[in-house]
Amino acid sequence: MKKLIVIFCALLMVQLAHAVIETYEFDNEEQEKLYYEIINELRCPKCQNQTIADSDAPLSRDLRYIVQQKIKAGETKRQILAYMQERYGDFVLYDPPLQPANYILWFSPLIIFLIILAVVVARVGRREVTSEEDDTDANASPSNDKGE
Amino acid sequence: MANKKILITSIPIVIFTALVIVFWFSLGSDPTELPSQRIGKQVPEFRLSNLHNPEETFTNQDLPKKPFLLNVWATWCVSCHVEHPYLVKFANQYPIPIIGLNYKDERLDALKYLQKGGDPYLFSIADEEGTMGIDLGVYGAPETFIVDGNGVIHDRYVGVIDDRVWNTVILPKIKELDPDLKELEAAE
Numbered sequence: 001m002k003k004l005i006v007i008f009c010a011l012l013m014v015q016l017a018h019a020v021i022e023t024y025e026f027d028n029e030e031q032e033k034l035y036y037e038i039i040n041e042l043r044c045p046k047c048q049n050q051t052i053a054d055s056d057a058p059l060s061r062d063l064r065y066i067v068q069q070k071i072k073a074g075e076t077k078r079q080i081l082a083y084m085q086e087r088y089g090d091f092v093l094y095d096p097p098l099q100p101a102n103y104i105l106w107f108s109p110l111i112i113f114l115i116i117l118a119v120v121v122a123r124v125g126r127r128e129v130t131s132e133e134d135d136t137d138a139n140a141s142p143s144n145d146k147g148e
Numbered sequence: 149m150a151n152k153k154i155l156i157t158s159i160p161i162v163i164f165t166a167l168v169i170v171f172w173f174s175l176g177s178d179p180t181e182l183p184s185q186r187i188g189k190q191v192p193e194f195r196l197s198n199l200h201n202p203e204e205t206f207t208n209q210d211l212p213k214k215p216f217l218l219n220v221w222a223t224w225c226v227s228c229h230v231e232h233p234y235l236v237k238f239a240n241q242y243p244i245p246i247i248g249l250n251y252k253d254e255r256l257d258a259l260k261y262l263q264k265g266g267d268p269y270l271f272s273i274a275d276e277e278g279t280m281g282i283d284l285g286v287y288g289a290p291e292t293f294i295v296d297g298n299g300v301i302h303d304r305y306v307g308v309i310d311d312r313v314w315n316t317v318i319l320p321k322i323k324e325l326d327p328d329l330k331e332l333e334a335a336e
Contacts, residue, residue: 045285046287063282088287
């Protein structure tokens with residue numbers, strides 16, 4: 001059992017290994033943490049569905065180098081992300097800001113949910129009314145028949 | 149009741165038609181194409197060496213004072229090899245300056261390449277570290293920026309410029325910028 005746990009933990013470690021080949025020296029652990037945080041939030045402009053941490057493209061390597069240089073120069077995460085955004089647009093951010101161009105993306109689920117809610121409320125409400133009507137119809141129909 | 153049936157049966161048809169319309173319009177667009185962030189802005193500040201003479205440096209002041217094309221290329225870029233003969237042809241045929249930005253390349257390889265295939269560039273900037281490329285937001289060579297006489301970027305084309313692209317994209321844009329070019333005919 002112990003062996004199994006060890007093997008399982010070893011497998012988990014494999015998951016953590018990134019495609020990043022180069023290793024950068026940082027002044028402290030915080031900088032290194034920030035580095036990994038940032039490169040995992042930036043999308044590679046060349047290979048569209050990878051972060052620059054995952055990507056092996058030369059452009060990603062260059063961008064990682066820039067991130068590293070900027071962290072060492074003491075820049076904040078916000079400054080570095082702004083630098084990238086200025087050059088490659090919102091596309092480069094895996095967490096793009098809320099703005100008119102993507103309102104539909106953010107709010108369409110909410111709107112669709114509200115529409116469904118409205119339809120359900122309307123239908124359930126009507127059903128109760130119609131069932132009552134059905135009852136009265138059933139009661140009333142014999143007399144109607146008689147009347148005719 | 150019949151109305152309700154018609155409504156229900158028409159829902160899939162409506163959804164299908166809507167999807168067809170959406171997909172039809174998505175067919176033409178290339179999802180890998182990114183809009184440039186530099187449009188309407190100045191060419192970023194640069195200070196880089198002349199490809200032909202490492203001793204000499206170019207800055208923004210050396211850019212032409214009339215509309216020109218800034219072509220980002222490299223010898224390692226396969227599509228650039230396809231584009232090159234077209235650029236040589238356009239450079240001979242049109243009075244439009246083309247500036248070369250040799251992006252992350254080996255100087256000697258690039259010079260050899262220009263000697264063999266012809267040099268369409270008014271001058272060539274060597275961006276060995278790729279810093280200017282990143283400042284321009286370059287993500288896939290070849291890329292061509294259309295710049296006016298004041299150094300403002302008006303458009304960017306990502307990909308090979310052939311006769312079709314030249315006639316339909318590049319030429320109309322640059323004609324807008326430079327009234328002197330109005331008379332130019334399309335390439336054949």
